[in-house]
Amino acid sequence: MATLLIAPLATCILLVLATVAFHRDWLNRFAGIIASSAVLASGAASAVVVLGDGELTAMNGLLRADALTAFMLVLIGAVGLNATWGSLAARDASEGRATTYPALVVAFLFAMSLAVLADNLGILWVAIEATTITTAFLVGHHRTRQSLEAAWKYVVLGSVGVAIALLGIVLLYSATVAAGSPTLSWTVLDQATMPLDPGLVRMAAGLMLLGFATKAGLAPMHSWLPDAHSQAPAAVSGLMSGVLLSVAFYGILRVQAVTDAVIGPDLMRNLLIAGGLLSIAEAGTLILRQRDLKRMLAYSSIEHMGIIALAAAIGGPLAIGAALLHMLGHGLAKSSIFVISGRILAVDGTTEISRLHSLLTRRRGVAIPFLAAMAALLGMPPFALFFTEVAIIIAGFQRGLGWVMAVAVALLLLAFVGLGRQTSNIMFGADPDHVGDLPGAAGQRDRSWHGPRVPLMIALGATGVIGFVAGPFASLLSEAANVLGAGP
């Protein structure tokens, strides 16, 4: 059974070595897809095993999978598959120059998988820092001044952010040393049997939250995010927005479970409420002002991380289960829409919103999946985000956070209006100055999807039905919430 946990990591390592060593064209094209599939398969298989027999461990306990890990692996694999497969065609154009691109994407998937598989808080940190390392040159991939600036800000702010988290981890470790059994293992820390010093844990908790929140894109530590997510190639933007933010948030959820047991939930709850509301407010007010499609999508990711932060603040099985499902729904929808924005860039040569008028009549094949993904992101039924947002708001009222939820709903409406207005500009807006500017105008209807259809159909379809047919998924979600101490 240990192979289940080692397999995705080993596959990624082999693929990185193979792409670097052999330079085969097909290998470069499919490496990301193979790696994501391996992670997805391992996640699904370990979910089955974990729900049956409990935890899995491997490599002398360095790797461990519980229900939450299995869920996160499924998330990484599914979003990764959608992003890499969906941008297969679009990638050829931008790739040419750098043969390191596929190796870096696979290494990125490796780092995220290691982050959720590690049983050790220190290794989780190392893996999260490794995601910054592997994505730095992917953000700077286009070699323009903008992407260079984005890469610089991303690496400086990202690594300084997680350096704060490292300080917190060091303090938590010293608390365990003082308590007589030095450890950074989740398995031990989760049992909450050690007499850890509350003052020290409080300090550690604040620092770890601050650090991981920087990486998760929560306001006010989000300033790198719109730059990095808008400058990276489409597949990488999809991966970063769709799943890397959630992997960083996974760190917060684990830390919260450990520290809440020692110092009570108030500290983390208040910080998460502040960060969550601020994120949604920031996104809500700035989405309408964005002139670039990918930048606007990046702000939408900040909004969704804010929602997840509020859910974590609320706590309890309903909110945590909904937060995890929200991660999956958002990941699939956001990676789809980034893939589509890559196709728009490839065919129209721009992602500037004012130049992308009347997309619906010009390019039906791109516009319709775009609209579906946007509807999912806006939280329209039947998409999963509708149910998760409702569930989070209900859980908030149940747990006495009514005023927070009222403010959140108002801010969400603002974001909703902003995204809706911008989308309608892209779809229907006919700027008289620009008509005829772009190919595909005036009568020639372009029905091509400009890339693989299947991954987008599966991803958006899954987002559409998962709210109704949670099935075996429901038990995985509730078991994962249990792991975080949110049992009924």
Add this chain to the structure above:
Amino acid sequence: MPDAVFAQAIGMCSAVLLLSAVLLVWRRAQVSALPLLALQGLVLAALVAVMGIQQGSPELLAIAALVALFKGIAIPLALARSARGEFGGAPLINTATSLIAMAALTALAYAVSSPLDALGSGPTIQAIPIGIALVLFGFLLLVTGRHAIAQLIGFLVIDNGTATVAILSSGGVPIIVELGVFLDVLLVILILYVLTGRIQDEYGNADLDDLTELHD
């Protein structure tokens, strides 16, 4: 090692660490920044070595050697080559302001360190606030630095501060984590180094004030 010597060695090392950080923020004549950074790396290595001898841990001695090699020698040398002599632009705050800021940050470091009393007392625990002060100084360098290399130095000082806290508070985190962290930091430095080169190629210098393409 006798306790008195150990206490003196710890006190000496942490004092030099703080001093080197103060000089880094204060002088701002960037040419001398790299020797100061090298000094800080070597003293950090000495601190790890002292702890290693005290605890009889060969792992810590090996890490001390790695720290001395990379943070004391390799990184400052590489930066010296990349900086090409000049760092451009004055820092955003003047000397007087930076001195007041450092005094305030040092006081803050001691103020926020009160929970550390739970770890007991002793020369190592008493020196922890210096590590935290180093982290805060690193932030100061980072937010006031206008040159790519200046920000890189800020990042290194933050990391040195974290390492100081780690070694003083718990005698170092588990070896596998320690090595992972070390490798990560090296790679981040390498990436920032490469990006600095690209910025220089693109703009003719590495003044971050020129990076104004992205805004809302």
